[in-house]
Amino acid sequence: MELSTETPKMEVQNLTAYYGESAAIQNINLTFPERRATAIIGPSGCGKSTLIRCLNRLHETAPKARVEGSVFLDGEDLYGIDATAVRRRVGMVFQKPNPFATMSIYNNVSAPLRFNGRPSREEMDAAVLRSLQQSALWDEVKDRVDAAATSLSGGQQQRLCIARALAANPEVLLMDEPCSALDPIATAKIEELIAQLKNNYTVVIVTHNMQQAARVADYTAFLYLGKLVEFGPTEQLFERPQEKLTESYITGRFG
Amino acid sequence: MSRDPLADTGAPRGYDLQVRDLKHRAVQLGEWAFTMVHDGWRAYDTGDFTAAQTVLDRDATLDRFDEDMEHATTAFLVLRQPAAIDLRTAVALLKITTHLDRIGRLGFDMARTTSSPPVPELSDIRNLLQRMDDAVEPMVRQALDALAHDQVDTARELFARDDAVDRMHREVSQLIVATLEKQPKQARRLASDLLVARHFERIADNACKVSEKTIYALTGQRRSEYLPRHATAPYALESPWGSPTKRK
Numbered sequence: 001m002e003l004s005t006e007t008p009k010m011e012v013q014n015l016t017a018y019y020g021e022s023a024a025i026q027n028i029n030l031t032f033p034e035r036r037a038t039a040i041i042g043p044s045g046c047g048k049s050t051l052i053r054c055l056n057r058l059h060e061t062a063p064k065a066r067v068e069g070s071v072f073l074d075g076e077d078l079y080g081i082d083a084t085a086v087r088r089r090v091g092m093v094f095q096k097p098n099p100f101a102t103m104s105i106y107n108n109v110s111a112p113l114r115f116n117g118r119p120s121r122e123e124m125d126a127a128v129l130r131s132l133q134q135s136a137l138w139d140e141v142k143d144r145v146d147a148a149a150t151s152l153s154g155g156q157q158q159r160l161c162i163a164r165a166l167a168a169n170p171e172v173l174l175m176d177e178p179c180s181a182l183d184p185i186a187t188a189k190i191e192e193l194i195a196q197l198k199n200n201y202t203v204v205i206v207t208h209n210m211q212q213a214a215r216v217a218d219y220t221a222f223l224y225l226g227k228l229v230e231f232g233p234t235e236q237l238f239e240r241p242q243e244k245l246t247e248s249y250i251t252g253r254f255g
Numbered sequence: 256m257s258r259d260p261l262a263d264t265g266a267p268r269g270y271d272l273q274v275r276d277l278k279h280r281a282v283q284l285g286e287w288a289f290t291m292v293h294d295g296w297r298a299y300d301t302g303d304f305t306a307a308q309t310v311l312d313r314d315a316t317l318d319r320f321d322e323d324m325e326h327a328t329t330a331f332l333v334l335r336q337p338a339a340i341d342l343r344t345a346v347a348l349l350k351i352t353t354h355l356d357r358i359g360r361l362g363f364d365m366a367r368t369t370s371s372p373p374v375p376e377l378s379d380i381r382n383l384l385q386r387m388d389d390a391v392e393p394m395v396r397q398a399l400d401a402l403a404h405d406q407v408d409t410a411r412e413l414f415a416r417d418d419a420v421d422r423m424h425r426e427v428s429q430l431i432v433a434t435l436e437k438q439p440k441q442a443r444r445l446a447s448d449l450l451v452a453r454h455f456e457r458i459a460d461n462a463c464k465v466s467e468k469t470i471y472a473l474t475g476q477r478r479s480e481y482l483p484r485h486a487t488a489p490y491a492l493e494s495p496w497g498s499p500t501k502r503k
Binding site for chain 1: 270336337338339340341342343475
C-alpha cells in the first residue's frame with residue numbers, strides 16, 4: 001500500500017473548523033484515496049468527528065460553527081457547491097443506529113430516493129434490493145421488508161442505515177464510530193461489510209477502537225488536540241509509527 | 256492548566272512490566288543456551304563423557320524454556336493486542352526464542368559429538384576450534400546483553416564479528432580436509448571436528464539473528480535497511496567458481 005500510487009478521491013486542504021471562537025481542528029491537510037478505507041483515530045475530543053462532519057458539510061449545521069480551508073471531491077471544492085448536493089455524494093452513518101422509527105425497512109432504504117424526487121416503484125425496488133444486498137442485510141430481511149425498521153436488532157439497524165446511505169448512490173461513505181453501540185458479532189459483520197464496500201466506495205471511518213482501524217483500514221490518520229499528527233498506510237502506522245506521539249497513543253502510554 | 260494526557264511520566268505500566276518479563280525470560284533462555292555451548296565445547300574438547308552427559312540432560316529444560324516463552328508471548332499478543340514497539344518486541348521475541356533455542360541445540364550437538372580424548376597430532380585444528388569458541392561465545396553474550404539492555408549499537412557490532420567467524424570456519428575446514436588426505440586414520444575425529452566447526456559458525460549466525468531482531472524491536476529497522484546483502488563464500492570447500500559468489 002503506497003499513497004503515492006493511489007488516486008485521490010477527497011482532499012482536505014488547510015482545514016480549520018470552529019465552534020464559536022474555538023478551533024476543534026486546525027490546519028488539516030489530508031488525502032483520502034479512492035476505493036480505500038481510511039480510519040481516523042485519536043483520543044476523545046481530538047476532533048475526529050468534527051473532521052468527518054466537515055467532509056459532508058454537516059459541521060456548519062451546528063450553532064456558531066464555521067469552517068476555513070477547502071475540501072475537494074474529485075477536484076471540486078465542496079464548499080463552493082450546494083450542501084444538499086454534497087450530502088448526496090458523501091453519505092454518512094452515525095454512531096448509534098438511527099433508522100426512521102415510524103417507517104418500514106423498505107421505506108427507510110427508499111427514503112433518500114423519495115426525498116430527492118419522484119422515483120417509480122421499479123426504481124425504488126431496484127435501489128432497495130441493491131442497497132440491502134450491498135449492506136449484507138438482504139438475506140436476513142427479504143421476507144419482511146415491510147416490517148418496522150425498529151423490529152431489527154441493533155446490528156441489523158446499523159446495516160439498514162448503511163443501506164439507506166448507499167441508496168442515494170454516494171461516492172464516499174463516512175462512518176462515525178459505526179460499531180461503538182454494537183456487540184462483537186454485529187461489529188464483525190459491519191467490518192466485513194466495510195471490506196466489501198471499499199470495492200465500490202471510498203470509506204472514511206472514525207473509530208476509537210485501534211484494533212478495528214487496524215482490521216478495516218488501508219490508511220490511518222492519527223489526530224491529537226485538533227492536529228493531524230501522522231497519516232500513512234495502516235500497517236506502517238501500527239508497526240512502525242514515525243511520530244513519538246503516535247507511538248505513545250497506540251501503545252497506550254498515557255500519563 | 257490541564258496536563259497533557261500523552262506526556263510520559265516515566266512510571267512503569269503493567270504493560271511495561273509484562274514486556275520486561277518477556278525479555279527477562281528470553282535472556283534466561285539465552286543464558287541457558289550459552290552454558291550448553293560453553294560446556295558442550297569443553298566436553299567435546301576434553302573428551303569428557305560425564306560433562307557431555309550433563310549438557311545432554313539440559314536439553315529438556317531448554318525445551319521447557321522455549322515452550323514457556325512461546326506461551327507467554329502468545330498470551331501477551333492475544334490479551335494485550337500490542338502495537339508499535341510493543342508489537343515489534345513480541346514478534347521479535349518469538350523469533351529470538353527460536354534462535355536462542357537453536358544455539359542451545361548446537362551446544363547439545365557438540366556434546367553429543369564427544370567421542371574420544373583430543374589427538375595430539377591434530378593440535379593445529381584443535382587450536383583453531385578453540386579460537387572459534389573464543390570468538391563465538393562472546394558473540395552470544397553480546398547478543399544477550401543487547402537484548403537485555405536495549406542496546407542497538409551493541410547489537411550492530413556483532414555483524415562484523417560474524418564475518419571473522421566465517422573466515423575462521425573456512426580456514427579450519429580447509430585444514431581438516433588437507434589433514435584428512437594426509438592422516439586418513441584420523442578420519443573419525445576429523446569428521447567430528449568438521450561438524451563442530453560448522454556448529455560454531457551456525458551459533459555465530461544465530462547470535463547475529465538475535466541482534467537483528469533486537470534492532471528490529473527497538474528501531475523498526477529490518478536488516479536489509481541497514482546492511483547490504485554481503486558477498487558469501489560458496490559452501491563447497493573447493494568451489495568450481497573459485498571465488499566468493501554474490502548471494503541473490
